[in-house]
Amino acid sequence: MSLNHITIIGGGACGISAFIELFLQFRIAGLHQQVSITIIEENQEVGKGLAFGTKQPGHILNTQADLMGIHYTEPQHFSEWLIENAESVEDEVVDNQGRNEAFTTRRLYGDYLKAQFDHYFELAQKEGMQVEIIHASALEVEKTRDGFTVHLSGEKTHSCHYLILAPGTPVANNYPDLENKKNYFPSPWPSSLIIENVPKTANVGVLGSSLSAIDALMTLADNGHEGKITFYSLDGLLPRVQPENPEPYECKFLTLKNLHQIQRSKLRNPKVKELFRLFMQEAEDYAGKKIDWKATERVGKPASELLKQDIRIAQEGGDALIVIPYALRYTSSEMWKNLDESERIRFKKWLGGYWGINRHCMPLVNAERINRLFDNQQLKIIPELKEVTHDPEKGFVLTYGDGQTTTEEFLINATGPASSVKMMKSELMAALAESGLVEPEPVGGIKIHAQTMQIVKDSKPYPNFYALGHITNGTLLDVNAVWFNVKTIGNLCQHLTSQIFEKAS
Template sequence: MNLTNITIIGGGACGISAFIELFLQLRIAKSHREVSITIIEENKEVGKGLAFGTKQPGHILNTQADLMGIHFTEPQHFSDWLIEHDARIGSEVVDNQGENRAFTTRRLYGDYLKEQFEHYFALARNEGMDVQVIHASAKSVAREEPRFTIHLSGNMQHSCDFLVLSPGTPVADNYPDLNDKENYFGSPWPSEPILERIPKDADVAILGSSLSAVDALMTLTDNDYKGQITCYSPDGLMPRVQPADQAAMVDCKFLTLRNLHEIQRKELRNPTVKEIFRLFRKEAEAYAGGKIDWKATARTDKPAEKLLAEDIEIAKNGGDALSNIPYSLRYESSEMWKWLDESEKLKFKKWFGAYWAVNRHCMPLVNAERVNKLFTSNQLQVVPGLKEVVFDDSKNSFVLTHGDGNESVEKFVINATGPASAVKLMKSELMQNLAKDGLIEPEDAGGIKINTETMQVITGKSAYPNFYAVGHITNGLLLDVNAVWFNVKTIGNLSRHLISQIIGNPS
């Protein structure tokens, strides 16, 4: 009997979650012996990609444990796992706010992912399902109606009936001219090349000042680097600090789905960014108990070290309106984002994108205090206004232009600008070939075009019936695609839709 094959490209958090949910629903429907599942993963271990394969103790999850569960509708599963395995985790749990709200190392989370995958992979085989892992890189995909042929490294090919694109968070290739330079590191991960090739007393330049840059800083400080560290970024903004007590949620009264739907109902149109910002201001002032001097909340042109010290004290006192409201809206904000027209999404990214990022995606307090020590010891500085980075052969160094034409010369450069939003900037042979061959279509706001309800890939005006995508590559049409809980939620929708195409609507 020819089995219907589902292939998942990528064995990271999203790929594992998709595999588990597809297996569970097929097994419950008693159709698991009619379907095979293949996972294509380039790393030796499933679940141990760039982010969660790290060995550095300072690489910490930026989300508390009770939102990191890999199973659909069970966001607390990881925190339950931590409690169950308390004896073995030791110092891997940091900034502990109680076991349900702990922050852990990424390497421990990688262990959790690997364990969950291995358990359900073995269970699927024991239940008689045909499952396999191909350890190779997916290079390109050919559509051969009604199937796909995936071209893999090592001159291998693999064909499937349904394809789930889950390649993980794409590294940005925003400085392609530097890729062949010996002392240029295109990503903070993996950390091994950085530790092997940068002397511990060398000065180091980090491109960016976001969470990726914090990871680079932790790599250097974990390994006792003594040289001067300089973060260069366009806006110079560092992430804010997660409140010490994140249980304090804001019960929003103004910026709500109800009020945004009322605009749709009365005006027969989607809300605008300006309307959403007005509602946010009302919400923030209600939370603060009075008027806010909004000009004073501007963070650009203010020293990063001064802002960080202030943010640490704010976090220790439970946070403020600008950090707590976005955090409290994490479940609603993605739906709000869907209700914005594409032109409004672009306005939001232009006007508020940087501020949303630093307030919504904050760093854990333990890392903030370590970064603060780098500032107070004068080992770290943040330079805003980065405009250009080039390699000067005569100096055998990198020249960074910033501010009003100022230049800095650096010997070692780590690109920590964060994941690529636009497809054209994704350092992925697969993504570039998919775009070139017309199997995916870039979305102006970032990522690729998809049906946000079913996660089917869209080109032109049509959705592929058997081609799905999940994770960061959908970042334009969806908002919280760097959050495990959100991706797991979309995977639930994807799995139900995909299985319904194979066996109809399961009872």
């Protein structure tokens, strides 16, 4: 084993970004030949996981290009890459906001990730750094005296001194009784399974109505699906629609300053109700009038009518309920850290659904396609889903509302990524939790140190053990934003390299 061997589990956006930043920091410090980096990635192409390996044109990033760069402090790098490669990527850009703010296909972003990784992997080799890729699944981690041993598929093992978990977005295992049932798809990914196994004339049920459900819908629509498609979800809410050419907005009331004033005046952390009061004050100031808050409730209203309204609002630049959450993108995680655990749980219960649909909106181009599917009566949404079972003769039986039932022959689970560890369909995460190497965070994900990204065990940072991305959702909240994950990667790399720098000095 090398003097300082670093292993990254996961070759997606977070794993690639961490690899590049670590290489740069070590190379600039002249310590790159004293370190080796290994990436463990189960797919044959780094950067081309389930979501970014898709070939479907309707699978569009839900964030504009100038926030998707994977280089630390360079969020615009992806949009700059698009401009540099304009001739070869033109058909992949869904440009409803202008070149720098354009939305692109997921498959194009996968090409970008792979291009960045290939360049820096080759550069690291030329500079004399020991780097390698192991194409295998990480199944279990064992703590050793010198570091860690990772147990891999194929009954292989790999040892290292420093370990970074970057396994990507975990698929939910919320319907285990449906696993292995004929015509059940546990995830919208890979989309090829849906395309190859669902007849175009078949009626299809989709569990969920969020961005993952929209991805499943676009898979079907892109391939000329003719049958009826029904979304089944708890609240029946679609994501709202991202505004065209939104004006920059800076919050005046819901600010870190005002939250700190609560802390120093009341000697406690803010309550969710206090945050919501500040939000209401912010929204009414933005709107320039009092808001009928009861009228903003969306549960129970027809999704098709709400979508038409949202398209119009997006075309007009957005409303307070969208503009303010987007304006908070750079401070929401810090605000989240200022809440006690009980208040975080309360926030998710009271406001989580509305935060999600307003903070993580769909691009206008997808909204317009969905609107046409509603108009053609090919798509409908059924809320208040209660239960899903399988009947060998009837197929999938879905119970909703006051006990009404319906059946579907084909069913796609698109409820979105798992938040809690116990719901993650991951052999690695299950093994880590069972062994006690990671501790579940009650709000979601695993316990980590928010500044260094070290995994926390027994209330203390675990030496040389780090985590990135969605598995840190309970502590950091905004972990599905690439720019935010890249920021945390910068913090992680600075901490990890400082440990090695101290050993070298």
